[in-house]
Amino acid sequence: MEIKHDKWFFDKINNNLMQLHAIDGVMYSGKTKFQTMEILHSPAYGKVLTLDNKIQSSQVDEFVYHEALVHPPMIAHPKPEKVFIAGGGEGATLRELLAYKTVKKAVMVDIDKAVIDISKEHLPEYHAGAFDDPRAKLHYTDARKFLENSKEKYDVIAIDLTEPVEEGPAYLLYTKEFYKIVRDKLTVNGLISVQAGCASYLELLNLKSVKKTLESMFPIVNVYQADIPSFGGAWGFCIGSMKIDPSKLSAAEVDKRIKERGLTNLKFYDGITHQAMFCQPKHIRKALNRGARLITDDSPLYLYESKGL
Amino acid sequence: MEIKHDKWFFDKINNNLMQLHAIDGVMYSGKTKFQTMEILHSPAYGKVLTLDNKIQSSQVDEFVYHEALVHPPMIAHPKPEKVFIAGGGEGATLRELLAYKTVKKAVMVDIDKAVIDISKEHLPEYHAGAFDDPRAKLHYTDARKFLENSKEKYDVIAIDLTEPVEEGPAYLLYTKEFYKIVRDKLTVNGLISVQAGCASYLELLNLKSVKKTLESMFPIVNVYQADIPSFGGAWGFCIGSMKIDPSKLSAAEVDKRIKERGLTNLKFYDGITHQAMFCQPKHIRKALNRGARLITDDSPLYLYESKGL
């Protein structure tokens, strides 16, 4: 085989799979107080943000990830006004949330100020000015503690965190105890969406465990997925709520709401996309209900240490 | 990162992406008259068949590929009796076709007898006895020439070939001229399904070109996709016909036909799967209609040489 590039980023997907992405530049490489951070440049993806050696988003397909995380709960909610992001470093989740004119306040709590600062400098295409929107309120602290102490309730809470790894900054924001806090801070029609990791048939442990753990707190929980090339393929999300079931929305209704709410810049999400995302093939549906773990503070889930399947 | 394995198979997905799969054994490695052939063993996938260094199928997820290739056309057809496979080496496409009791004759034409012979020996789980079914008729010759000279017509023609690479055995079975031959050999309700390569947003050239080329011969053409981990993620298929549109089948109708036709062993395919496969997100739908090539005998498409996007 002819290999055109000589510089490669190694992305360990699991113990049995590594993805090597060609890179042609290193725009930033350093350590923040919480994690290593890099902004690479790739001939396929343009700019690529990594945290602790895992790709967080790439310029070419970040719209898939951020639209997938934000719009299913936002469209399902009748009129989202207060929204909350746990994590969200690059500012693109904030960008998608602020696209709704109904939103009056978007609180983003990320523990790592350096990620936001460096993203502001190097990734202006991602936040697209969102950090300067007067409705955006940024806090640099632990999102769990912030939420626990918050007096406000939110219509949509988007969990946009790195994967749970040992000693990483995020693993306590994937537990039953955390979801209980979230539940208490949601309005009556409120929804939580969670980026929940790989959705490949061979690597479902995180996704099905997030699903199971959400189910211990919310009566309505759905898994949905999107294909994100820079992440290595099928990527999973979960959505939970007390009252509203986004999977019941028809394609036509989704398209109608998109139009009503003035979302003119969507590249990934529409009615058909919505339908596609909430459908899983038979073997995936079966696997999602088999062998999941309940994630708790006492028994957290760490990725990359486990056998994966 | 902790790397548990020391032996890796390099799978070049495109110029910017290589997937490294851990392997723990080499069960067979050789050259046939037409291509290199290997049967590797992997801790993730079990047995893995490669031809010309590309993974053709793996023990763990071959059911996704083979069910996806076979059942959409077979379920869409009212009563498939004669079926044809171009390629199909391992015998698993044959296995799926023969699951239909209505099928009276299944003709499989693969140019490379060695692939079938070695698969029979090393991959009995794949064919599961299909080669011994009296309805199966095997021919070891060029499928295009065979079909051209054939006097029979078929209800379903499944194109189960390696990707089109320069000097590879398959590139002339992806052209407009070949699809014309196929069209002439289909019964009035007949359908053709084609494995059409990567369906990732960044690597759609083959899929959209197969789609465009089929559209030059068939009034009804649909793209559908499934996630196949050992292939590196989203995988694309096309289906073409003169009369029947499989994308119009409801999930309930698909499930009803599965039951009626006595398909009791499906692991991947059912009504919801069918729906999910035929839905593409917005950006994919758009990209599939942009920049496709018409593949002809004079201007064939070779993968891995092109820029890909």
Added chain:
Amino acid sequence: MEIKHDKWFFDKINNNLMQLHAIDGVMYSGKTKFQTMEILHSPAYGKVLTLDNKIQSSQVDEFVYHEALVHPPMIAHPKPEKVFIAGGGEGATLRELLAYKTVKKAVMVDIDKAVIDISKEHLPEYHAGAFDDPRAKLHYTDARKFLENSKEKYDVIAIDLTEPVEEGPAYLLYTKEFYKIVRDKLTVNGLISVQAGCASYLELLNLKSVKKTLESMFPIVNVYQADIPSFGGAWGFCIGSMKIDPSKLSAAEVDKRIKERGLTNLKFYDGITHQAMFCQPKHIRKALNRGARLITDDSPLYLYESKGL
């Protein structure tokens, strides 16, 4: 670049360097009681033995390693009769020692019987019948304990062990305490030779620490090296003794003794080789005397965890 092979063995040389060797077969892969063991096949090296994922020897260049370990002390000694091998699994060190007709008894103590058994089966070219020589005495136990309890003295003791890694079987056979035991078991003209790891300028920690540790027990210590492609390049050895200095032997004297002692099968070692091995360039000589560690039972050296330089 054109990559001809698709299956690669990853050999971590240090934190900053991995060597990928093409492989075309896996002849054996398993776990013994003490370590993982593999016999790979490579288009460059033929058969390759690995223990705990590190290449131990390859068919094409094992003669360099085994001749380098054995002949400098054996030729330097006036008349070696009793010899001892700590480790020595594949049997090729034994083969070289038994080439001397003066040798009456060669004791080999390897903790891992499985390595010898599997080598006997798969690597007959290595031992070349040495295990069947009546002068060979094999023991499957800890070489340190064996030597400590032994009543015999030896003319040459060859330390042919895997590198010292945490929880590996060998790290306590690189310490000052072990070398004290060795010293007590050497005859008055006796010599110890030790395989001491990488001799590249950037990776000298093990070699210089073995040198320093030997120097704490022996008045005469020399470093010597040979280039072993399958090990990744320059490889280091140490030799220690109370009385004899092998580095003082002229090329002519070495050649004379080789002839006298009837060594007709040497492929690597002769007088010029001897001279070349004992000469280090200026920067290596300097680096070998800088930053070495004294290796003791209480403070052993583990490779691959350290920063290397």
Added chain:
Amino acid sequence: MEIKHDKWFFDKINNNLMQLHAIDGVMYSGKTKFQTMEILHSPAYGKVLTLDNKIQSSQVDEFVYHEALVHPPMIAHPKPEKVFIAGGGEGATLRELLAYKTVKKAVMVDIDKAVIDISKEHLPEYHAGAFDDPRAKLHYTDARKFLENSKEKYDVIAIDLTEPVEEGPAYLLYTKEFYKIVRDKLTVNGLISVQAGCASYLELLNLKSVKKTLESMFPIVNVYQADIPSFGGAWGFCIGSMKIDPSKLSAAEVDKRIKERGLTNLKFYDGITHQAMFCQPKHIRKALNRGARLITDDSPLYLYESKGL
């Protein structure tokens, strides 16, 4: 194994071996008129210059390469005054030559001005001001043509070129015809030194072919080698002359001349190093005389295409 880095430079050593070097930055990446050029940063080597994807030199061990290329001919020559470099991009060969106060004129001819310009900017440690020395005369043209048309004769001619690859800028400077031109431009005591590629036992084709080709023009030809970690290990050089045999110099004589000539900054080269460099082990000596090719304009040698052994 624990892999600490996520970004790796792939260096294809031959068809069966790739070296992966960790990198942490890309200081420059571009294409000149003649080749691709990169300045990478590596945790092991500091700055690394690559041309056409091959490492040319690294900050940590360039002194080994440049001292090895320059000092054997310069010390062997009784009083070098005019010297010539074919290639020499980074300026470090020039630096070593200008360390001799006897040198009155150092002509450097490199076809690729961009390499010198970018090296001046990014690699000041390499040239160390050599480009500003009034004795240095730079020309940006084909060294072969320049030399052919030159009226001057030189005491030492150093060939410091990239390896001969098809369509690369250097392959016609490795031929018999080129060495004839060189011979005609050497003074009566003159010497030519040539960087001649890999000196590993398994990859001697280039080295032995350069040796054989030089032997067709010069009565005295020696091979010598040094271990250069960033190049992947043992590296070969050839030296040719009509009259002087550098291999005959004793270590003491080399040290004496170094002192007399005021070379106070040598890190690699001294008398013992000289001796070590000119000694090859038995199997290498034998292999160097077996299977070499005579390189001619009509039948040039291209690396990386051949089978290597």
